[in-house]
Structures are given as C-alpha cells and as structure tokens.
Amino acid sequence: MVKYVPLILSFMLLFGCSANQDKKEEITQAKAANQSEIRxxxxxxxxxxxxxxxxxxxxxxxxxxxxxxxxxxxxKGKLILEDIKEVNKTYNIGPMELTILDIKVLHYLPAYNLIDFFHGFTHEAEEFDFVRVQMKIKNTTNEEVYFAPIALLETSSGEKMTWENDFYLEELNGMYSGNEEKIGNMGFPLNNHVHGQEDKAKSNHLEWIKLMTSEVLNKEHKEIAGKKIIKIRF
Known part of the structure; x- marks a missing residue:
C-alpha cells in the first residue's frame, strides 16, 4: 500500500492543479462577462x-x-397648472423632425434667489404666468444643420415673443450634429395675463398658440428648408 502513496499524492496534486486552473478560468470568464455588461x-x-x-x-x-x-x-419655487394641451404630434421641417409633446400654461412663484434672474424676462418676476412647450427635435440626416424649433411664439391674447424671451435656456436652438436628437422645454412669460383675474375678457385661458420655426440651414448657413407655422388650439 505504501508504494502507491506517491502515486496517489501525484494524482491528488494533478487533480488539484486542474481544479484550480478550471476555477481561475471560471473567474476570468465571469470578470470578462461582468466588464462586458458594465460597458x-x-x-x-x-x-x-x-x-x-x-x-x-x-x-x-x-x-x-x-x-x-x-x-x-x-x-426653486411653486407652480400651479392653469391649462394643459397634450399634443404628441410630429412636424417635418426639411430634415428636422419636431415633435410637440405637450403645452402647459403655468403660474409661477419663483424662489427669492431666482427673482433677479426672471427680472430679465418679465417685470412681474415675483409672480407671473407663462406658456411652456415641451418637445423633441431630431436631425434625420448625417449632416450638421442649424435650426430653432420656436423662433416666434404668438398667443390668442395678442402677445408675440421671440426665442430671446425663452427663459428655460436649454440650448434647443442652434447646431444639430448628424442624427442628433434633443428633448426639452421652451418657456415664455405671458405679461398680458393677471393671475386670478375675474374679468373673463382678461382671463388666463388661451384659445390657441401659434409657433413659427426658423429655417433649416446647412453648415455653410445656406437655407435647405423654409419656416413652418404650427397653430395649436387648447
């Protein structure tokens, strides 16, 4: 029996090494799979x-x-919803796909530390109404283009505002690289509205808003698609 001991020990060592090697390979494969999943x-x-x-x-x-x-x-403050319009409609302006998701009319009481910021957009910075448009914009080409989804906004209450009145400042206007898609908001103060106004002629309800996009320009800033006017009724 003694003469078989070295043989048995050799077998055990060989088996142990093989098992350890298999274990190492399993760990290596598991790490590789984990790294792949992380990436x-x-x-x-x-x-x-x-x-x-x-x-x-x-x-x-x-x-x-x-x-x-x-x-x-x-x-950042308090918001009160005064009106809402679910749109979920896509408009094509040349190579650009503009999807209007929804439009809300909101009353805002910004926090004290933001009042100075809003004074750059409305005199009633401590409390004011505004219209907020949420949208997705996609460049469907591989080429760089320039586009503004709302260059001009007009309301049934007689207000007209340009992209410069937008206080969301989410960089939806400007350059879109090839196949780039953005989602965000643009917001415009409604200075003709008085919150809580009982006079129906001056109520906060909007019958419609009208949006005008910019032209679509290529990287040489030459027009490749004209403006589009979109009218949405509440």
Missing part, C-alpha cells in the same frame, strides 16, 4: 441620456401637474 450598460446609459429630460436649473419641475389646479413646489 453595455454605460453605452445604453449614454444613448438614453441624449433624449431623457433631466430638469431645468431655474424652473420647478411640472411633470406631476396633469390637472388644472394642480400645484407643486420645491427649492
């Missing part, structure tokens, strides 16, 4: 973030406001 998740996260709206630094989030009278407040 895939990161890639998906990057792609997703291009079209996921992440909020605005100076305006309270209105996503929870779905019924007239709903209100919400956070560290």
């Amino acid at each position: 895939e998740n990161e890639a998906n996260k990057t792609d997703y973030s291009k079209t996921e709206y992440s909020g605005n630094p100076q305006v309270t989030d209105d996503s929870s406001l779905q019924k007239v009278g709903d209100s919400f407040w956070d560290e």
Whole structure:
C-alpha cells in the first residue's frame, strides 16, 4: 500500500492543479462577462441620456401637474397648472423632425434667489404666468444643420415673443450634429395675463398658440428648408 502513496499524492496534486486552473478560468470568464455588461450598460446609459429630460436649473419641475389646479413646489419655487394641451404630434421641417409633446400654461412663484434672474424676462418676476412647450427635435440626416424649433411664439391674447424671451435656456436652438436628437422645454412669460383675474375678457385661458420655426440651414448657413407655422388650439 505504501508504494502507491506517491502515486496517489501525484494524482491528488494533478487533480488539484486542474481544479484550480478550471476555477481561475471560471473567474476570468465571469470578470470578462461582468466588464462586458458594465460597458453595455454605460453605452445604453449614454444613448438614453441624449433624449431623457433631466430638469431645468431655474424652473420647478411640472411633470406631476396633469390637472388644472394642480400645484407643486420645491427649492426653486411653486407652480400651479392653469391649462394643459397634450399634443404628441410630429412636424417635418426639411430634415428636422419636431415633435410637440405637450403645452402647459403655468403660474409661477419663483424662489427669492431666482427673482433677479426672471427680472430679465418679465417685470412681474415675483409672480407671473407663462406658456411652456415641451418637445423633441431630431436631425434625420448625417449632416450638421442649424435650426430653432420656436423662433416666434404668438398667443390668442395678442402677445408675440421671440426665442430671446425663452427663459428655460436649454440650448434647443442652434447646431444639430448628424442624427442628433434633443428633448426639452421652451418657456415664455405671458405679461398680458393677471393671475386670478375675474374679468373673463382678461382671463388666463388661451384659445390657441401659434409657433413659427426658423429655417433649416446647412453648415455653410445656406437655407435647405423654409419656416413652418404650427397653430395649436387648447
């Protein structure tokens, strides 16, 4: 029996080495699979973030406001929903796809530290109404283009505002690289509106808004598609 001991020990050592090698290979494969999954998740996260709206630094989030009278407040102030129009319609302006998601009329009481910012857009910065348009914009070509989804906004109450009156400042106007897609908001103060006004002739209800896009320009800033006017009724 003694003479078989070295043989048995050799077999055990060989088996042990083989088992350890198999274990190492399993660990290596598991790490590789895990790294692959991490890279895939990161890639998906990057792609997703291009079209996921992440909020605005100076305006309270209105996503929870779905019924007239709903209100919400956070560290940026308080919002009250006065009107809402679900649109979800896509318009084509040359190579650009503009999808209007929804439009809201909101009353805003910004936080004290934001009042100076809003004084650059309205004299009633401590409390004012505004119209907010949420949209997605996509360049369907591989070429760089220039486009403004709302160059001019007009309301049934007689107000006319340009892109310069937009206080969301989410860089939806300007250059779109090939196949780039953006989602965001533009917001315009309604200086003709008085919150709580009982006179129906001066009520906060809008019958319609009219949006005019810019032309679409190529990278040489030559026009490749004309403006489009979009009228939306509440």
